[in-house]
Amino acid sequence: MSGPNGDLPMPVEPSVGEEDDCFGEAEYAAINSMLDQINTCLDHLEEKNDHLHARLQELLESNRQTRVEFQQQQQQQQQQQQQLSEGPPSAKPNP
Secondary structure: OOOOOOOOOOOOOOOOOOOOOOOOHHHHHHHHHHHHHHHHHHHHHHHHHHHHHHHHHHHHHHHHHHHHHHHHHHHHHHHHHHHHHHOOOOOOOOO
16 A cells, blocks of 8 residues: 555564665666656656746737837827817917
8 A cells, every 4th residue: 555645664673583774776766767657757847947938928928018018109199189189280370
């Protein structure tokens, strides 16, 4: 039966007649294999995280640029509306 984290239960104390080394070569090889798999998974996750981070940075910059362009367009539209509401400038003779 495995523990709450999927751990294999380990004896707390070696029973009488066992060697001081609780693990044999096969157990060490299995542990090393599992650690290699975990390391590979972590490397893959780190690569995905780096890729996502780069994409999010690109998206953030794109959104900033779009916002600036949108604000500029709105300012131009407001200026045009003000000019239309004021009417054309009247020609005043110079004194």
